[in-house]
Amino acid sequence: MSQGRWVGRDVLRVDGLEKVTGAARYLADVKLPRMLYAQVVRSPHPHARVREVDVSRALSVAGVRAVATGRDFPFHVGIYLKDQTVFATDRVRFVGDPVAAVAAESPEAAREAAALVRVEYEPLPALFDVRQGILPDAPLVHPDLGKYQVVPWITPQAGTNICNHLKVRKGDYHAALKTAAHVVENTFVVPQVQHVPMEVHGSAARMDLSGKLEVLTSAQSPFTVRHLLCACFGLSHGDVRVMVPQVGGGFGGKAGINLEPIVTALAMRVPGRWVRLVLTRAEEFYAAVVRQGLVATLTTGVDRSGKVVAQRMHYLWDCGAYGGYGVNVVRAAGYTCGGAYEFPNVWGDSIGVYTNRPVGSAYRGFGMQEIHWALEQQMDMVAHEIGEDPIAFRLKNCLGPGKRTVTGQLLDEHSGRVDQCIQRVAQAFSEPLATRPGRLRGRGLACAVKAPAMPNDAASSVLLKFCEDGVLEVLVSGIDYGQGLRTVAAQFAAEALNLPIEQVRVRNLPDTDLSPYDWQTVASRQTWATGNAILRAAEKCKAQLFETASQVLGAPVERLALRDGQVVDTGGAGRVPITRLVMGYQFPDGHVIGGPVAAAAHHVPEGLLFLDPQTSQSAKPVAKWTFGAQGVEISVDPDTGHIQVDRVVACYDVGQVVNQGLILGQTYGGVVQGLGTGLMEELKLDLLTGKAQNANLVDYKIPTALDVPAALEASFVETPQKDGPMGARGIGEHTMIPTPAALANALYAACGIRIQEMPLTAEKVRAALREKRAKG
């Protein structure tokens, strides 16, 4: 592992003290002056026409200041596909769809008034299954699909429920399949799950009497929120200010735009007043956003040597009622459809389908855990079919330098090494697994790959400036919701300017009026993008310091170096503390040279190219790939079906470890989140009413500390990323991608059963074991 003075080391979180002392303030902690409380009126129907909305009784409740409906704000919103309105206008599409909202002096008044909004619905047939959604006679969730605004690289199909369809065509799949010695086809299912961030969604807005809008929101994307609010309400960027306080977790659920249009609409009705909306935990489950469901069908053709010659992937995504953000999950899953493998002949379809379920959106992994659930089980199943060891089979077919992805992109020696990750995990598993009385034990492995899914111009910019005492302020506009961006930003700045880390202060509560632009905190892109921008800005600061110092010391710039807050002439002509340079240097006679040292810089991905619209072939569709592998060891109780996870081994090629503690935190956290979705999580709907049956933390379980495996091991390969800051690439999401598939493979190894529908509940395991026994 390469180490700098700060980068590559175990630097403590720079915001740790704030968080453990409670000094950090989150949206719900902030009581805004003369704040009104908002309550949303939500649809009780999964699909219905809205005949009439009568707010007269609601308005008569004491303390109610405004009621807003779709009639008042029939504006469309959506990041890639504008398929949603602020409030339902003519129809509602899921249980929880906002129909109106109330702003009142107290939460009680708001609730009471919301209950008095009378909505007349005409129920329509509801659609809950993507397999039915693509049939010609399926009820249409969006009859107006052809009329919505959409970015050019998303392809909704008017007259159907398909909100995006990406086709990947490489080589000649059909011809190659005919040559295959074995063909294996399987279907895999992933249900909708919820992010369950510790802090639920919340937003507040105020429009002042001059028409300027301020929004305070728990969000991952303040600048995108501003941009989309302006588009939605026809406002100028100059009149909208979006601020983000501390954020208590997002996991993708706070990406793009969420509650902000609702509070903005209310704020426009009561100029001068703040209006705040904080969801209840129940609303968070069914009315915020969820991870999309997936039905994946894979066909694999292998030749006699065990090489895959033909691979078909058919992904049907359950986007729920609106596809605003989720359409891009569909796209990412398309151009990554082959996972960590080289398939010479590919027929891939990634299809987003509307249903009357909760709204699908980004979720840590952005579709990758779901497709890897299918791909990585399939690799094991094919290996077993041809009698090969799953690890050897993977090594024979995996991507690496000189190999081509499904879009035809040629990987090189900088692209990362999944083979080395597989080998590391295999090494950790070289000892035979000890038996345990009464338990069936097994090991499974799964690989992972993911690229940042973002527009080609997704940018991060930063501002570095010095204070009088030599403290360096670093303004970054990514969101640090726990992953550690602030700390990493401080490390890069301190490294580049060779400063003590205590002398660097990261200013990071983004405010679009004051902070440098940043597209979004998603796609595991912040360390990479903001890191690059900081290094560039630091170079500019250094140049300013050296220019002044060179005149002070009478030494050429090339001979100067920064050491612990001093500019030093390596040729021996002396040194000058930066405190005497950062505001300009004053000579003994009183004249001043230079001035306040500050610099801005940005990072934009280099040389990204669009996908071919018919085949998705592209030499550089994404900025980078991060590869990895995980292995798990489990013990199965055959009588109850309970799976105990004894050990997880994870290895990722991260290019360069930036912070040893934080990367372990990301890895352990991702693994545990992966165990959650793999073993217990599923948002269940009542298929008669469309209502979530487990929209609370009693019935919807996520892991606690007691579910963390006894042994959790992480290691890292470091093949430097060419355009990464000091070689680093993204890792935040990748850590939860392979876990469920590795569990499923371990389950097969332990007891010879395959469960293709996530999660692996005890009950499913028990049923599969019984079925297996019945078959003999």
Place this chain on the structure above:
Amino acid sequence: MQERLDYRKAHSVEEALTLFQDLPRSRYMAGGTDLLPRARGSGQAPSRLVDIKGIPELSRIEELPSGDLRIGAAVSVAAVAAHPTVRQRFSALSLCASALGSYPLRNRATVVGNICNASPCADTAAALLCLDATVLCVGPAGPRRIPIHEFFVGPGQTSLASGELALAVEIPAASAGGRAELGRLSRRQGVDIATVAVLLSVLPQRSPRHRVALLSVAPTPRRASEAETLLDQRGPSAANAAAEAAMAAARPIDDVRGTAAYRREMVGVLLTRAVRALGAA
């Protein structure tokens, strides 16, 4: 305006009863760990909460001269689980109390609240059913004692009359001694109610000596008496027959935590295991 919740802290039993009678839709509150989450979600939120945690006489665990153990209604589950007498003489209760929720939750929740809530999954109910406990209560009509076997009526329903306050549970001295084994399945390792649970307890001084209680498989926590008889008659060799009998006694339903079929099957698995564990001990 919607009416606000009226919270009152009672300092004596009399005061609690009076505060309760004052307003319709009053509720007694101990730890509040069932009451508060439910009040938030439901349509019929209580108008007044009468907090009983500050009543000194309800805050004690006492060994009576008779050897019976009395656990006051304000005593936390954690205090019961850790109490030396409970651990030594009534281990079934300590076992079940330790399985409830999580450590912080047990510090707040009470055993009496657990049974008054009358959930089919109430962990301590399994032990109290096996130990033949009695619920002491007092209401507008005066005090009375309700055998635990008559206490649970249905999901969320007890035989307490409106306004009646449970003061304590009493466990008879004759239930002391013996051993217990709890088999409990849940979706995750902690802070999760039982998908299904079976408590087997062997009480040397009582008849039947074997006691089997089932959780989450019927409208109320319940005993499986046929299984008990079989075990009394034939000992560990009756494990399979007892398991069959317990499965037959179960009346499970399908819900988000598990299906009826799985629950019923697990009753058999858990009881067989418990018999084996106690037989081997």
